[in-house]
Amino acid sequence: MMNFESQFSANAKNMKQSVIRELLKLTVRPEIISFAGGLPAPETFPVEDLRAAANTVFDKHSAKAMQYGTTEGDNDLKDEIIKFETRQGVKLESQNLLVVSASQQALDMVAKIFLDPGDYVIAGRPTYVGAIQAIVSYSAKVLGIPFTPEQDGFDMDALVTKYDRAIAGGKKVKYIYVIPDFQNPAGFCWSLAKRQALLEFAYRRDLIIIEDSPYREIRFIGEHIPSIYLLDQNGQNRGIVVNLKTFSKILIPGARVGWIMAHEKLIAKFVIAKQAMDLCTNVFTQKWLAEYMKTGKLYDVIKSTCDNYREKRNHMVNALEKYMPKRWEIKWTKPEGGLFLWLSLPKFINTDDLIYKAVEEEKVAFVVGSAFYFDEPERNAMRLNFSFSSIDLIDEGIKRLARIITRELEAYEAGHRAKTAPEGV
Ligand SMILES: Cc1ncc(COP(=O)(O)O)c(C=O)c1O
Structure with missing residues (x-):
């Protein structure tokens, strides 16, 4: 054997x-x-509405839906995602958007394009286990940052101390991974002040922020707080935030479809990484979700x-x-x-x-x-x-x-x- x-x-x-x-x-x-x-x-x-949307794909788009698609994503779906994000105040153009096989693929792609063995990623203590899995599978490590007792984001003093110590020790920190909206596992939600403070921290040190937002729209109490992606866009607009979104928690996880919003230069790199992974996201499913979104019923x-x-x-x-x-x-x-x-x-x-x-x-x-x-x-x-x-x-x-x-x-x-x-x- x-x-x-x-x-x-x-x-x-x-x-x-x-x-x-x-x-x-x-x-x-x-x-x-x-x-x-x-x-x-x-x-x-919404089983019946999804059934109707699937029927529309068979009736109207069967040839395209059953064919290979572009790596960037189906244009009908991208148009619908752009409308969805625009309603939340995000300025989004097609070249800043990549459709992916849900957020877990995006987490793997992020690790793949940024991490060399021995590199570090800043992340919360605790944090989403799937992100840790992606990081360690590229032989990289996590620099864990505690949350404040108020649970409103990282303890910024600890972040500065740990980061400075890591850099002084010759470590390479590649990006910051955060889930500011109702974090998995603890449900913490970052305050506006903490989101801004993290952005400032990243600006000063030329770090990329990976903002993972599967639960962003699932706010059932209180007012929405702007994403770090939007804060950058409405502020210095340096394009250092990569925002990961998914249909998994707002519609159905079985579709396995999500999207990345990022600077076009990063999207171009993600596209190359994705080509080696799966060529393109399931085309039928993209058409199906696009038809469903056109009904406006997702809201x-x-x-x-x-x-x-x-x-x-x-x-x-x-x-x-x-x-x-x-x-x-x-x-x-x-x-x-x-x-x-x-x-x-x-x-x-x-x-x-x-x-x-x-x-x-x-x-x-x-x-x-x-x-x-x-x-x-x-x-x-x-x-x-x-x-x-x-x-x-x-x-x-x-x-x-x-x-x-x-x-x-x-x-x-x-x-x-x-x-x-x-x-x-
Ligand atoms: C924080 C976080 N990121 C990513 C994912 C993966 O989601 P997806 O179903 O889009 O791959 C999950 C799933 O639970 C999650 O909690």
Whole structure:
């Protein structure tokens, strides 16, 4: 039998399996209430309207839809994306837009065109695991920056200190990766001041910002804050921000279509990278999404998705308040958008161990917090998804989670009492 391992490239040896994808296999059993996946709610998918749009493609565009397309993307879809972004105040021209096979491909392309082995990427602690996977698969590393206690963006002092130390140590920092709108995993949303401060930081050091915005439109509480891409455009317009968008969370993830907005020189490089990956994004799907967007119904879907997630998020927050033990420090974020919240436990509870007990003893699942760190992971947190489960299951799932956490606290407290009790008692 051939030793395949010895044939793998150095980059392939660095590739890491996604802990989340592995965990998801554990949680597909029907009796398990899973808050683990990042799945949108299937009831938000506009099946009949999408069926009609697909029929229009067969009726009107079948020859084009079944043919190879350009790497840059289908023009009908690009026109619709331009209208969509223009409504949000973005000035977008065709040469600044590339259609991709969803954001995960964009994250891989970004890593591919910028990173040499040993390079560094600035990213939050915690951050999206798929971005970490893309970075390490090019043998690069993450310079992790903590968020402020107010959860309104990076701790800018820590950013400056860590960056300066890295540069002084001879490290090459290639770009900054951020998810300013309802970050995965914790649901944090960057304030306007922090977005501006990051842009200034990047201007001063000639750094590119990769702004990953899959959840941007899924704001269900409060007012929209301008993207960093828009702040650059309306400010010095240096073109240093690359904005990644996707249909996955605003419509359907199964389409596997997204788009990149960037300076035309970067788009040209992305196009070359994409040619080697898949020649072009699925043409039928692009035509299908273009026909659907022409109906104007995407805006209604986004609105009803936000209504749906607001209700579920409120239920999850209320259930946490109702069922979680009121002692020790148990905290959770209260996101104003997106699909996730972040639960932190006392340091003595390790969620890497707790997940197995939660699945076996209480039939409830989450994603372990440690999955979202490149190094020195925090092990006392978890990500909870609120978009996928029904309201009844959210209530029952949180009740189960609270039970297992209560048992952990009791076990710790009993051990603690035994240690501190006077002899003979
Ligand atoms: C922050 C972030 N970026 C990118 C992606 C990948 O999305 P897509 O389905 O567009 O590949 C996800 C998916 O959950 C995500 O949370």
